[in-house]
Amino acid sequence: MNPYLLGIFAPIVMSILFRNAKNGKKRGLPVEVDGEPGYAIRNYRFLKPVESAWEGITTLAELFEQSCKLYPSKHLLGTRELIAREVEVSEDGRSFEKFHLGNYEWLSYGEAFEAVCGFSSGLVQLGHGKEERVAIFADTRAEWLIALQGCFRRNITVVTIYSSLGEEALAYSLNETEVSTVICGRKELKKLIDINGQLDSVKRVIYIDDDGISSEVSLAERNTNWKVTSFAEVEKVGRENPSDSDMPVSADIAVIMYTSGSTGLPKGVMMNHRNVLAVVSAVMTIVPGLGSKDVYLAYLPLAHILELAAENVVVAVGGSIGYGSPLTLTDTSNKIKRGTKGDASQLGPTVMTAVPAILDRVRDGVRKKVDAKGGLAKRLFDFAFGRRLSAMNGSWFGAWGLEKILWNFLVFRKVRAILGGRVRFLLSGGAPLSGDTQRFINICLGAPIGQGYGLTETCAGGTFSEYDDMSVGRVGAPLPCSFIKLIDWAEGGYLTTDSPMPRGEILVGGPNVTVGYFKNEEKTKEVYKVDERGMRWFYTGDIGRFHSDGCLEIIDRKKDIVKLQHGEYVSLGKVEAALSECPYVDNIMMHADPFHSYCVAIVVASQHALEDWAEKNGITFTDFSELCKKKETLKEVLGSLMKVGKKVRLEKFEIPAKIKLLPNAWTPESGLVTAALKLKREAIRKEFSEDLSKLYTS
Missing domain, CATH: 2.30.38.10 (Luciferase; Domain 3)
Structure with a gap:
């Protein structure tokens, strides 16, 4: 065929094929x-x-051991070298912690398996009984997965808890499950010490060695009755005193996962090995070409089932897992020192969640x-x-x-x-x-x-x-x-x-x-x-x-649907998703009251978008908080929300009639969003109850 005609018809043919495939x-x-x-x-x-993609494999412990035997010299767990931790001070006097991070340092599958077996045996030496539960209360990191698999080899049920969980929910989760051993990092150890008097069953704390953790360890040893041991020491003692494994069966409870929940106290979801293995096996049939050459960047909370399942999928195919964090993810992330590569740039992942x-x-x-x-x-x-x-x-x-x-x-x-150029x-x-x-x-x-x-x-x-x-x-x-x-x-x-x-x-x-x-x-x-x-x-x-x-x-x-005064139904989640397209919105929570005919909203403002607007319109302000309170700012944001609402064909009663504009982002640490960044409606309503009341009465 004439190359010129081919150039004309090829896109048409591709379009038809695309539509057929779609x-x-x-x-x-x-x-x-x-x-x-x-x-x-x-x-x-x-x-x-589908229940299992591998003949004879019925538990996560068996799946992990199989991969370690198949890929003994392959990279499995990667952690970045911490070169320096520095504090920078901004012009307004606020201090920010910055990390200077180096290359990834790796454990092979074979080395990781040895670490898992050592930790598993170390738990026995520490006095942890088979019927007792272990809680992992730490950020996503290599030790998290090692601890999880170590517990599985003793058929110990692991209680997973978000590192951002508040004190009340934390104490509730540990007491309800009668946890006797907690594995944690530095900031989590400090939280545990603060609620020591509220914990009924904790006997042992295993801390993951972090820069500066010695002060918290000394505090725990002075003020609690816990046996406090380092992660490295537990693993070392276990290597020196190996114990036979006590492997689970598919019906045994692998994890009790406490959700951070959008309402009330968290609920512990009981997952057996069969449950999680079914999802891992199913995903294997969906994502083509997933294999031992893949590199996965892990930074979401391992206490969230999405991350836990994803990492087990990567392990199953012999891939590599490099650990990072949301605050060091890219070259411009908040905690990355200028001139230092972010986790994605350094790792070059091929797969991400x-x-x-x-x-x-x-x-x-x-x-x-x-x-x-x-x-x-x-x-x-x-x-x-x-x-x-x-x-x-x-x-x-x-x-x-x-x-x-x-x-x-x-x-x-x-x-x-x-994101590293290879995703x-x-x-x-x-x-x-x-x-x-x-x-x-x-x-x-x-x-x-x-x-x-x-x-x-x-x-x-x-x-x-x-x-x-x-x-x-x-x-x-x-x-x-x-x-x-x-x-x-x-x-x-x-x-x-x-x-x-x-x-x-x-x-x-x-x-x-x-x-x-x-x-x-x-x-x-x-x-x-x-x-x-x-x-x-x-x-x-x-x-x-x-x-x-x-x-x-x-x-x-169902939970997001509220009936207004005149009988109209408003789906809060649907409206929030639509209005999030507004350039001035970083986050938004709609609120509907059955005794009123209109909705209101709490809006976390997008700083760069509003400051750009203010600069173009000659609006002066000393700080972002002041800008968010100005009448002209509220008018601009409200007008933009109405424009977006009309564009996506929301009803008039679905678009907020009044808003409260906030300058500070909602984070899991604030307790206003979950670790997966979903709104915690009840917490937000409680925090801003006075503001919501004023929006309806002003």
Whole structure:
């Protein structure tokens, strides 16, 4: 064929193929299930739920040992060398801790297995009994995974607790599970000492050696009755006095995972080895090419099931795990010393997981830099982005083939360098990812994003978008370990008979559905049910709808729906997700009162966007807090929210009539968001109750 004609017709053919791949493939198939009537879907590839991808492997302990024997000399656990810890003082007198970090230092699979066996035997020497529970209360790091696997080899149940958990929830979690041994880092040890008098069962504390931890250790030894031992010492004693392993079976409880919860005290979700292994096995069938050459950057909390499952997947294929943190992730992260590489740049990961809030920050950071450059650079970026977006949407006018390669090299190469330049797959979970952010990351990083849907109660497993699914706003088809069923929620107006898509409350069934809540039989019976076939179902409280190809879309949540004074229903989560597109919003919590006809909102302001607006409009201010209180600022943000609301077709009563603008970000440490950065509504309402009251009365 004439090369000129080929150049004309090739994009058209690619567009047709893209549309067929996007719209024609059945990813989920309807299936008959017993029990409560509803509309159920399974993965189109599998007749029954997957439980294990490896013959003879039924527990996480067996899976870890298998990989260590298969890849003994391969890198497994990487930790960056801490060269220096420095304190910088800003012009306004505030001090910031900065890290000068070096290269990654690695433990091989063989060395990691020796460390795990040593730690496991060390627990015996320390006096920890098999029937006693261990709590891991620390940031994500290599010792976390070593401790977890060490406990598994003794068939010890591990209680996982977010390092950001508040004092009341921390004491509650440790006391409810009667933990006798706690493994922690420096800041966590300080928290434990502060609540020492509230802890009923703790006998031993194993601290992970950190710079400056000796003062906390001395304080614990003076003021508590605990036996305080270093992680390294436990491992050393265990190596010198090895004990035979006492391996678990699939039905044994591996983890009691305490969620940070969006309401009230945390609940402990009991997961057995079968539950987590089912999810790990299912993900293995979905992500193509995952193998021993992959490098994974671990920085999300290991106390969150998303991270725990992801790291076990990497271990299963013989990949490498390099540890980092959200505050040292990139070259410009808050705690990285100027001139020092961030974790991603240093490691060069090929695979990552992320929560939407972090991907939103990457998107906003890139856009801010592009806008600041302006001129030709901005026009070139916008043009290249527009061409790639057209291609991804199936248009033959988009950038295909050589043009795609050209734009990737000229424009998007620097964006990819932010995360190390080698990322080939991203998994997003924990909350809905906006279509705008998904497309932005797809284009700029040149990597697909797999959106997943699951809960702690389903070991993060439910649905997962497949590698070739380029649609946005959906969370994919059922994982091979799951059935997904919708049941009617008549009160909210969601029915499985709705046309053109069945809608209703989402139920997840399969071997990944966990055992229940620890010491909470009433709540367990309320949301866990077993059907006539013996399949266990979890009632999520989320509302979804099935697309014609079998993919699920999350459209609402029962708990987030509030009825206003005149009978209108407002879905708070849906509105928050829509209004988060406002450039002035860093975070937002909607509030609806049944005794009023309108909504209000607490808005965490985006500092750079508002300061840029103020500068352009000649508005003077001494600090950002003052800017957030100005009437003209409130008017501008409220107007922008209304504009965004109209654009996405929100009803007038769904758009906040009044707002309170905050200058400081919500962090897990503040207790206002979870470790996965989800809103803790009750905590925010309590914290800002006076402000919310004023918004309705002013």
